[in-house]
Amino acid sequence: MRIDFVTLFPEMFEPIMGASILGRAREKGLLAWSCVNPRDFSEDKHRKVDDRPFGGGPGMVMLAEPLAQAIDSVRTKNTRVIFLSPQGEPFDDRKACELAKTDHVVFVCGHYEGVDERIMSLFDEELSIGDYVLTGGELAAMVVADAAARKLPGVLKKEDATESESFASGLLDFPQYTRPRVWRGREVPEILFSGDHEKISAWRQDAARAATRRKRPDLLSRA
Numbered sequence: 018m019r020i021d022f023v024t025l026f027p028e029m030f031e032p033i034m035g036a037s038i039l040g041r042a043r044e045k046g047l048l049a050w051s052c053v054n055p056r057d058f059s060e061d062k063h064r065k066v067d068d069r070p071f072g073g074g075p076g077m078v079m080l081a082e083p084l085a086q087a088i089d090s091v092r093t094k095n096t097r098v099i100f101l102s103p104q105g106e107p108f109d110d111r112k113a114c115e116l117a118k119t120d121h122v123v124f125v126c127g128h129y130e131g132v133d134e135r136i137m138s139l140f141d142e143e144l145s146i147g148d149y150v151l152t153g154g155e156l157a158a159m160v161v162a163d164a165a166a167r168k169l170p171g172v173l174k175k176e177d178a179t180e181s182e183s184f185a186s187g188l189l190d191f192p193q194y195t196r197p198r199v200w201r202g203r204e205v206p207e208i209l210f211s212g213d214h215e216k217i218s219a220w221r222q223d224a225a226r227a228a229t230r231r232k233r234p235d236l237l238s239r240a
């Protein structure tokens with residue numbers, strides 16, 4: 018999978034996209050990413066990329082042309098261009114799976130009051146990571162990139178099974194425990210030491226259902 022981030026703040030990406038599992042995915046050649054800065058396409062002598070909104074009001078709006086040129090510089094005929102926006106379709110696990118099957122994604126990160134509305138025609142879709150407003154699209158783009166990248170074959174180790182993970186089967190994940198066996202007086206459920214894999218698996222399914230009922234009953238009604 019290849020990702021291009023269209024961003025005014027490319028320095029935000031390496032600390033997150035270059036670390037841990039995503040960093041290893043890049044080393045293994047499973048994920049390639051880079052940043053394109055609309056400022057490099059500004060025709061203004063001060064490399065300006067925003068201006069005041071027509072009609073008045075606070076803040077600045079990102080100019081359409083430097084953004085359009087930044088997108089065009091990386092777009093091919095198989096590219097999916099996604100604008101991160103609080104007004105977009107809510108991002109979820111199903112969308113992460115869908116994106117993981119896409120060869121090339123361009124994430125466009127807005128900033129300030131947002132972007133000139135006329136640029137919307139260049140986007141294939143608009144995605145939101147939740148009903149709140151961030152200062153910019155960079156964190157949102159990395160959230161979406163991380164969730165999609167971990168679905169790519171080979172990114173997670175084989176033993177990091179993803180089928181039982183929250184949302185994959187419509188339920189939340191089952192509770193996990195590790196050493197010590199007793200922590201501050203709290204014990205690990207006895208069944209997990211039984212060595213009986215069928216019983217453990219049945220217990221985990223029940224526990225996943227119970228967790229879902231308690232924390233996210235809306236998921237059960239959707240299943």
Ligand SMILES: C[S@@+](CC[C@H](N)C(=O)[O-])C[C@H]1O[C@@H](n2cnc3c(N)ncnc32)[C@H](O)[C@@H]1O
Binds near residue numbers: 130147
């Ligand atoms: C301050 S926001 C602009 C918000 C816009 N004025 C509005 O109220 O809809 C600046 C940029 O942050 C990004 N952003 C903010 N919240 C987001 C969210 N919940 N999901 C995805 N992107 C978001 C978008 O790229 C947006 O253009």
